Amino acid sequence: MADAATTGPVPVTVLTGYLGAGKTTLLNRILSENHGRKFAVVINEFGELGVDNDLVVDADEEVFEMNNGCICCTVRGDLIRIIGGLMKRKGKFDGIIVETTGLADPAPVAQTFFADEDVKRATRLDAIVTVVDAKHLFARLDDSKEAQEQIAFADIIVLNKMDLVTAEEADAVERRIRGINPYAEIRRATKSDVPIEAVIGRDAFNLERILERDPEFLSGEDDHTHDDAVMSMSFEVSRPLDPEKFNAWISELLQKKGQDLLRTKGILAYANDDRRFAFQAVHMIADGDYIGNWKDGDPRRSKIVFIGRDLNRPQLRRGFEACQVPA
Amino acid sequence: MAGVTEADFLLAQRGATQELGAWVVAAIFDRAGVLGFALADGTVQIGDKAVTAHDGAILSACADARGGFLTGSDDGRLVHTAPDGTVTQIQKFGSKWVDHVAAHDSGVRAASVGKVAHVLDAAGAVTKSLTHPSSVGGLAFDAKGKRLAASHYGGASLWFVAAKEDKPRLLEWKGSHHAIAFSPDGTHVVTAMQETALHGWRLADGQHMRMSGYPGKTHSIAFSSRGRWLATSGAESVVLWPFFGGGPMGKAPTELAGGDEVLCSAVAFHPQHEVVAAGFGDGLVLMAEVASGKVVPACPPRGSAITSLAWNATGTRLAFGTEAGFAGFVDLSKR
Numbered sequence: 001m002a003d004a005a006t007t008g009p010v011p012v013t014v015l016t017g018y019l020g021a022g023k024t025t026l027l028n029r030i031l032s033e034n035h036g037r038k039f040a041v042v043i044n045e046f047g048e049l050g051v052d053n054d055l056v057v058d059a060d061e062e063v064f065e066m067n068n069g070c071i072c073c074t075v076r077g078d079l080i081r082i083i084g085g086l087m088k089r090k091g092k093f094d095g096i097i098v099e100t101t102g103l104a105d106p107a108p109v110a111q112t113f114f115a116d117e118d119v120k121r122a123t124r125l126d127a128i129v130t131v132v133d134a135k136h137l138f139a140r141l142d143d144s145k146e147a148q149e150q151i152a153f154a155d156i157i158v159l160n161k162m163d164l165v166t167a168e169e170a171d172a173v174e175r176r177i178r179g180i181n182p183y184a185e186i187r188r189a190t191k192s193d194v195p196i197e198a199v200i201g202r203d204a205f206n207l208e209r210i211l212e213r214d215p216e217f218l219s220g221e222d223d224h225t226h227d228d229a230v231m232s233m234s235f236e237v238s239r240p241l242d243p244e245k246f247n248a249w250i251s252e253l254l255q256k257k258g259q260d261l262l263r264t265k266g267i268l269a270y271a272n273d274d275r276r277f278a279f280q281a282v283h284m285i286a287d288g289d290y291i292g293n294w295k296d297g298d299p300r301r302s303k304i305v306f307i308g309r310d311l312n313r314p315q316l317r318r319g320f321e322a323c324q325v326p327a
Numbered sequence: 328m329a330g331v332t333e334a335d336f337l338l339a340q341r342g343a344t345q346e347l348g349a350w351v352v353a354a355i356f357d358r359a360g361v362l363g364f365a366l367a368d369g370t371v372q373i374g375d376k377a378v379t380a381h382d383g384a385i386l387s388a389c390a391d392a393r394g395g396f397l398t399g400s401d402d403g404r405l406v407h408t409a410p411d412g413t414v415t416q417i418q419k420f421g422s423k424w425v426d427h428v429a430a431h432d433s434g435v436r437a438a439s440v441g442k443v444a445h446v447l448d449a450a451g452a453v454t455k456s457l458t459h460p461s462s463v464g465g466l467a468f469d470a471k472g473k474r475l476a477a478s479h480y481g482g483a484s485l486w487f488v489a490a491k492e493d494k495p496r497l498l499e500w501k502g503s504h505h506a507i508a509f510s511p512d513g514t515h516v517v518t519a520m521q522e523t524a525l526h527g528w529r530l531a532d533g534q535h536m537r538m539s540g541y542p543g544k545t546h547s548i549a550f551s552s553r554g555r556w557l558a559t560s561g562a563e564s565v566v567l568w569p570f571f572g573g574g575p576m577g578k579a580p581t582e583l584a585g586g587d588e589v590l591c592s593a594v595a596f597h598p599q600h601e602v603v604a605a606g607f608g609d610g611l612v613l614m615a616e617v618a619s620g621k622v623v624p625a626c627p628p629r630g631s632a633i634t635s636l637a638w639n640a641t642g643t644r645l646a647f648g649t650e651a652g653f654a655g656f657v658d659l660s661k662r
Contacts (some may be wrong), residue, residue: 088350088367089384
C-alpha cells in the first residue's frame with residue numbers, strides 16, 4: 001500500500017459527528033482493526049485515542065477566510081499547515097483521517113481540499129463520514145445548525161447506537177436524515193461497528209462517482225421543516241444543455257446563493273457532446289470535468305441536486321430548465 | 328533555455344550530488360561554512376554522515392546561532408546538531424509540532440509551536456514565549472538580531488527581542504501569511520500569502536505594498552544583499568520586485584529565466600552580488616544575473632521539485648535539495 005501512496009495523491013477521510021455520537025469509537029476501531037494500512041490521524045481532543053499511532057497530530061482548528069471576496073470561502077489553516085508537514089513524509093502512510101470537533105461546520109474542512117493548491121496537489125478528499133447518535137439526533141437537529149450541516153455534507157452516515165432505539169424510531173431517524181441528504185449512504189451501527197471498507201477508500205468526491213447511487217427517497221415527507229432547515233432538491237431535464245447557458249446560470253447561482261448551498265452535484269448532457277459532464281460544488285467552490293461517454297441506449301438526461309437552506313424550488317427548476325437548448 | 332549537456336557541466340565538473348532518500352527540508356551552510364541537509368526523515372546529513380536528530384520529520388531548519396544546525400520537528404523537539412554529528416536537544420515542547428525556527432549569530436534563536444513563538448538564548452533557555460492570534464506561519468530575525476517578525480492570520484507581529492514588556496507592533500493585512508522576511512536594512516517586512524500574493528509593509532510609515540499576479544503560491548522569498556531586489560518563487564519565472572526608486576509600489580517586477588512553463592519553487596540571493604539562484608518544480612537549478620538577465624544552469628531537471636537553495640557566506644558554493652531527496656552543491660570559487 002505504501003508504494004501506491006508514494007505515487008498518487010493521498011486519500012483523506014473526514015470524520016464528523018456531534019459530541020458523543022461515537023466518532024472516537026469509530027476512529028479507534030479503524031486504527032485498531034488489523035488491516036495492514038497505516039494512517040496519519042489529525043485529531044482535536046488529544047488523549048482520547050486508545051491506540052498507539054506514530055502519526056497522530058494534535059490540531060487546533062483554525063478557520064480562515066480566503067481573502068478572495070467570498071465570505072463563505074473558509075478553509076482550515078491548521079490543516080493546510082499539517083498536510084504540508086505530512087506530505088514531507090509521503091509514503092510512510094496510506095491515508096489521512098481528519099477528525100473534526102463535535103461542533104464543527106464541515107465546510108471549511110471540505111473546502112480546504114479544493115481551495116488550497118498544495119493540498120489539492122498532494123491529497124484527494126475520499127469521503128466525509130458523519131457519525132450520528134440515533135437516540136438523540138432529533139434533539140440535536142433542532143438545536144444545532146452544525147448537526148444539520150454534518151448530515152448535509154456527509155457521503156456516508158454511520159447511524160450509531162442502534163441498540164438504544166426501537167425499529168420504528170430508527171426508521172423515523174433515517175427518514176429525517178433522508179430529508180436533509182438523500183444521497184448519503186446510511187450504515188446502521190452499534191458502538192460504531194461498521195467494516196472499515198464502509199468508511200475508508202470510498203472515493204466519494206471522484207467526479208466519476210457523482211450521483212452514481214440512486215437517492216433513497218423514503219416514503220413520507222419530512223414533517224419537521226422550518227425556515228433554516230437544511231433540505232435537498234433534485235431536478236432532471238431531458239433536452240441537452242447549452243454549456244454556456246449552464247455555466248452562466250450556475251456561476252451566478254453559486255455567487256449569490258453559495259452561502260446557503262452546502263453541496264451541489266450534477267451529471268450533465270451537453271448538446272452535441274457524447275461525453276458526460278460531472279459537476280460538484282462545496283458552497284461556492286466548484287469543480288467539474290468530463291467523465292467519459294454516455295452509454296449507448298441510456299437516456300441522456302441532465303440531473304442536478306442541491307443540498308442547502310432556503311432553496312426556492314420553482315426558481316431553481318426554471319433556472320435549470322432554461323439551460324436546455326431550444327426544443 | 329540551456330540544454331542538458333550545458334546544464335550538467337557545472338555539476339559534473341565542479342559539484343557533488345547525493346541521493347538522501349527523504350524530502351530535503353533545507354540545505355544549510357552553518358556559520359563556519361559546513362554544509363548540511365535537514366531531511367523529512369529526521370536526519371541531518373553532513374557530508375557522508377547521516378545524523379539522526381529527530382524521531383519524526385524535520386519541519387524547519389536553519390544555521391544555528393553559533394555554528395551547527397538548528398532543527399524543529401513534529402516530534403516536538405528543538406535540536407542542535409554540531410558539524411561533528413553531536414546532537415543536543417535544546418527544548419522539548421510536548422506533543423506539538425515545532426513548525427518554524429530562526430537563529431541569529433548574536434546567539435538568539437526562535438522556534439514557533441502553534442501560536443507561540445519561543446525566544447531562546449544562546450544557552451538554550453526560553454527567555455520569552457510570545458503568543459499570536461493564530462498559528463505562526465513563518466519567523467525571521469532582522470539583520471541585527473534585535474527584532475523578531477512572526478507571520479500569522481491577519482498579518483505579522485514585530486517583537487523586540489530584548490524588550491522588558493512584550494507588546495508587538497501588529498502589521499495588519501487580511502488573509503493568511505506564511506513565509507516572512509526583513510529587508511537587510513530592517514526597513515521593510517514582506518510576507519507570502521495563502522492567496523498567491525505577497526504583502527509588504529514599510530515600517531517607517533506603515534505603507535502597504537501589494538505584490539500580486541502569481542499563478543502559484545509563493546513559498547520562498549529572498550532579498551538581495553543590499554536590499555535592492557526581492558526575489559520570489561511561485562511564478563513560471565523568477566519574479567524580482569524592485570525596492571528602490573520608489574518601488575515596489577507602482578513598479579512592474581523584473582522576470583528572469585522564464586519560458587519553461589514550470590513554477591519556480593525556491594530562490595536564494597547571492598550574499599554579495601546581484602545574482603539570484605532559483606530552483607524549479609522540475610528540479611532545474613540556475614543562477615541569473617539581475618542586471619544582464621544572463622542565466623547559468625547549475626543542475627539539470629531531474630523531475631522532483633527543488634525545495635531549498637543556500638549559498639555559503641562567501642558566495643562560492645550553492646547547495647540545493649529536492650522533494651525526492653536528491654541533494655548537491657556546485658563550487659564556483661576561482662581555481
